[in-house]
Amino acid sequence: MTDLTTLLYSDEHEWIALDDAGTTATIGITDFAAEKLGDVVFVELPEVGTEIAANTVIGEIESTKSVAELYAPVHGTIIEINDAVVDDPSLVNAEPFESGWLMKVSVAAGATEGLLDRAAYVAITEA
Structure with missing residues (x-):
């Protein structure tokens, strides 16, 4: 299980997990x-x-309720797409922080500047 406090968040409701080198999100x-x-x-x-x-x-x-746009939380280059989610979109609901991830992006140093920590993200969702 992913430790949600180690992730970064956008105010558009995306989460970002950096690898140890900080170059892949x-x-x-x-x-x-x-x-x-x-x-x-x-x-x-x-x-x-x-x-x-x-x-x-x-x-x-797209869901049974609506269509939502997906926003890029960082600058970078797409290096991998989660084909399992494309084939079975329900993974986004079932395991959003595990098998429901969407993509991997090569990022430069400082690309995550301005993103939120878990406490700040939770605060905006409760507002």
């Missing part, structure tokens, strides 16, 4: 976002090799 949507969306039925993600810029729309998540 695994990105997903939070449990709060997954719950608000309802049953996820479709996930559209950018292709490997795509350059992404923080705070820009990079994909889409």
